[in-house]
Amino acid sequence: MSGSLLLQYDLPAVAAATLCAGACALVGHFLTLRRTAMLGDAISHAVLPGIVLVFLLLGTRAPLPMLLGAGAAALLAAGVIEGLKRLFGDRLEQGAAMGIVFSAFFAMGIVLMERGARNVDLDADCVLYGTLEAITWPAAHSAAALADPAVWAAAPRQVITLAVVYVLLLAVVALFFRRLVAACFDPGFARSAGLRPGLVNFGLAGLVATAAVASFEAVGSVLVIAMLVCPGAAARQWSDRLVSQLWIGQGMAALAAVGGYVLASVGPAMVGLDRALTASGMIAAMAGGLLLVSAVVSPKHGAVARWRRRRAVAVETAREDLLATLFRQREGRAGFTPAFWRATVGSARLCDLAMRQARQRGQITGPDEAPQLTEAGLAAAAAVVRSHRLWERYLVDEAGADPAKVHDQAMVLEHAGLTPPQPGDATDPHGRRIP
């Protein structure tokens, strides 16, 4: 791949994809916070007839008329949805109203397009997938040409539009950040503080419409929803603070755009195909991949981390149960053997881990089949059994539970690591000494 091709074809496409993903991620984050993600889907579908009509009537793809037409269509759709809600709120749930309106608008756009714009460069494919590959910068034929201001003036209009929209959205979000946050997290508080959450919602819908329309050419009308939702959702796995989430979301969006584009253009060549894949589709898939990876590996909320935390608790619990079993065996109570313990734990792997942990902490010695408590192990085991019996005492004395039924509950509570309440009685409800 030569340098000029990179400048003329790949750079503008990647720039457009990155700006589009960034803009969508920014406003989409608030959309997901408001739990109205599907509104983004509805808006991105509803703009189609506006775009097609402008194209048919004016014969232009200039950004401003397109944005205005799309905005008008989005506004009209929002108005119709609101009108349906007001008129028939009792027999038409909101999701249904939205579904009816956006599918009708989209269908109208498709029919208009097929009937009117058949032979011009607006077709179903570019509505559905966008035309990222068509964004080119012919003037940038070499690196040296970049020094010429005229080359910059001839930068592809899609990229310029997206850049302007991106900066605009960034500015609006920064300016109204507090209002947005208040309206998203606590509409009731926002209302009482005079922050007009209804107005903010309306403004948010406007921001989403702007992002969706600007992204229309790059990724089409369906993939916008992936751009709106995925980067923010991925970012939420990594941080609990909104501002950090927004920045991480921007990073995720850029990663999805660049990664998806590279994968689409280079990936097929690596497996011996001579044709690139549709970049917009790949970018959406990449955004989904990032979400999946984040949801699995994030250190705090990830599936792996949560599994490991649960596992650690399970091992700890099994080890304490082992110590308590050995303690009861020493007390001379029948049935409390390592084999009994293995049966109650169930998983052999868990038993091995618990046994190993107990050895590492110097709490048991001897063979696995008949381990002996060490000095330290005896103290730890006494603490567990003490906890168990004190809890039993407490459940019977203070909570009025039936002595015959408190054992299982105490089996759970004894591991909580709390200092159990200490009644004066030195025996448990079954008459055994509390160590």
Add this chain to the structure above:
Amino acid sequence: MASVLAQLGVTIGYNTAVVLAGVTLLGVASGVIGSLAVLRRRTLMGDTLAHATLPGIALAFILASALGWETRSLPLLLAGAAVTGGLGLAAAHWLTRSARMSEDGAMAAVLGVFFGAGVALLSYVQTLPTGGQAGLSRFILGQTAAMSAADATTIGVLAVVVTAVAGLLLKEFRLICFDRGFAAAQGWPVGLLDAVLLALVGLVTIIGLQAVGLVLVVAMLITPAAAARFFSDRLSTTVVAAGVLGGLSGLAGGVVSALVERAPAGAVIVLAATAVFAGAALLAPRRGLLPVAVRRVRAALEHDQEHVLRAIYELTEADGQTADRQTAIGSGSGAVALRRIAQHRPFAPWRLALAVRLLRLRSLLGRCYVMPGAVLLTPDGLAEAARLTRLHRLFERYLILRGGRDAFSADDPADFIEHGLSPAVLAELEASVAADAPAGAVPPSPHRLEQGARP
């Protein structure tokens, strides 16, 4: 008309007829399932599932071409669609449970991502040496023109099966739609029933892909169901109505897209369904906008007339002509200027004029030839005015005696209540407060009636 028929005669061959039948049955099935899915809030899932079928269709095509099978086999492609559609729903479920996402966020993410993956796979499919790739795009926006009679038959049969299952399980679905907790407490297998309903939604979505396309197929679930809600509040009736309306939409859309060149079937079918919805919302008896508006206007006209009659009665009464001198009023001495009526009650001028005109048409009011701009009660009008005034005052007394209102604050509520009451209520009212007002007599007003008495 003749040319349209000729065109119909020319274009509707055996194949088209079968396709139309298939699309109609599909519409029926989606209407029936949709009305249950909307109640159970499963339409979002339908949309996500539909979009998530794209990678499955592309993968099935790739698999078929790699193994040398028939790449245009509908069952194979639809099986692929079902696999990734189900996978998409499972992914959304997992994201909701373990990635701290709201349900609609997870659905939206899966919808976009799976569709994106499908788009990328489709561009790979285009590079394959096997033919038939172009046909895949019909799954996105729908195309009935390319549907074979065999495909349409498959779709029709599946649609009938889906409808039949929904019909058989209607009672069970009704339970889980309206009160899942109760159904579970009664020992119904709610999890299983939910799964069956979801499977039916998925099946309708998947058989709808070819005709309507995956972007818009959810509209076939939502729109006829929403339209049917205007015809009844009973689930069984709604389900049947949704089936009929869905079938109509499918048929109309199919016919238009067969007759008109370059009319994409999916979009046309959805627009037909939208038109049906709009028609139902406007015209449905009792609940449509128009009947409701007509009812409101009629009621308003009727109430205006009643208020005018009573105003005239009250004004003549205030002039010193008591209720027992009805004949004297009727004889012409009781003419009342319209200006005074407007002062007595806050009427919009045009509404007063309209009410007077209607009362004249009903021969309840006569023109007064002595005083221009004044009206006169006819004997019938007088009787009606006396009846209305009596009713109003009985209500006022009821509100004062039983409702703890004072004399003035009883007037306004009585104004609202007095119209169009059932005989049973009237009888109860008579029995309750008319002890000292014998039938037909107008009791005195509990409050002053001269000008300005009403704020």
